[in-house]
Amino acid sequence: MTRPGSPDSPRAALMPLDDALSQLLAFAVPLADIEFVSTFEADGRVLAQDLVSDLQVPPHDNSSMDGYAVRCFDVAQALQATAPEAGTLPVSQRIAAGSSGVPLAPMTVARIFTGAPIPFGADAVVMQEDCEVLPGADGHSSNVVRIKSVPAPGQWIRRAGEDVTRGAVVLSKGELLTPAALGLAASIGMNLLQVARRPRVALFSTGDELVMPGDVAPEQMKPGAIYNSNRFFLRALLLRLGCEVSDLGIVPDRLDATVAALQAAAQDHDLILTSGGVSVGEEDHIKPAVQSLGQLDLWQIAIKPGKPFAYGRVANAHFIGLPGNPVSSFVTFLLLVRPFLLELQGVTHSAIKSIAIPAHFTWARADKRREFLRVRRNAAGGLDLFANQSSGVLTSAVWGDGLVDNPPGQAIAIGDHVRFIPFSELLG
Ligand code: AMP
Ligand code: MG
DSSP: OOTOOOTTTTTSSBHHHHHHHHHHHHTTTSSSOEEEEEEOOOTOOOSSSSSSSOBSSSSEESSSSEEEEOOOHHHHHHHHTTTTTTTTEEEEEEOOOOOOOOOOOTOOOEOOOOOOOOOOOOEEEEEEEEEEEEETTTTTEOOOOOOOOOOOOOTTOOOTTSSBBBTEEEEEOOOOOOHHHHHHHHTTSSEEEEEEEEEEEEEEEOTTTTEOOOOOOOOOOOTEEEEEOHHHHHHHHHHTTEEEEEEEEEEEEEEEHHHHHHHHTSSSSEEEESSSSSSSSSTTTHHHHHHEEEEEEEEBSSSOOOOOEEEEEETTEEEEEOOOHHHHHHHHHHIIIIHHHHHTTSSOOOOOOOEEEEBOOOOOOSSEEEEEEEEETTTTEEEEEEOOOOOTTTTHHHHHEEEEEOOTOOOOOOTOEEEEEEEHHHHH
């Protein structure tokens, strides 16, 4: 018996992406270790505790305007008076943000500023633009204001607890911390946060053709040599996902060298990530090397770009082998490795969201496999397609601002709604 998607069954059906993803995520047991980091440093980390608020935010009813805190009933009374006194009330206190006033004396108003607590007895704020400060006898401002109409009760008052109530879970375990989440944690007084430890990832590229930029000048490149581009975007993607990366460089296409690199990488890492050499050609040594040290499943996933993909284990480390073609490597990282690394850190919802957007292109040559087309949003609210969708053309991933997730065999006509996944959804 051979399994779907296994290379031992070349004519068997390729494995659907969703099956590959759920199998892969079943291996992503969250790392047990947690650590405390400063809330300042926690952007992009994964929360390892529920954050429960010990206080309400805001802590007290406060003004959302610069103006005057009033009692509506008193304003109505003042408006009954005959001109020129109609609507006039004396200012009995001044309350700035950071101070607290005293109960509002009857038939007076309180000068108040944004964020300052509403004094006991006041039930509305009138913004200063709607108040007239009467001139005093000496020509300067007096201590009396005129209000033209009765405000609605509650006007310009931000209620205590309208953001966070006491005892509320403001952020949950498993949440990926964003800049706004750091602000929210700070608003309930948290200066340290318990987060999952960073996954330690060893990264290497395989391929005798690979040369590091800087080692050989473009005009000196030997025939057949190419620069190692995967190493640069894979490292950057890993860092964005909160990983500690050990960059083990380029490993030659030899079994002994591949075995040695894997053995070294398995030492202190949670994941060994490689690109290239994952097919079953004579120059592809990943499969036999991983098998000699541990175990490996090589999957032929029904997606384009990105068919070959390997998951295995070497000692205590997870192993993931990505295809060598740059766009295949990039796309399989985003679709499979990213959710895997998020779940290692305890993220509970790593599902990728797509949105429906009209295609402003045609795609007649639909593939049997589910395709991820490099596209870009245009000013008219539609999607343009990068002309060359080859898995070796990295320009497509730079020109594009996302992927169209196109079902197997689905041709696309102009105006059809397609599923769009913005890169911003995948690179955050
Ligand atoms: P492979 O998966 O090793 O058969 O490689 C498939 C294709 O991707 C070949 O054309 C390789 O030259 C290319 N390739 C493999 N690794 C890299 C890399 N790190 N950077 C750029 N291209 C690569
Ligand atoms: Mg190769």
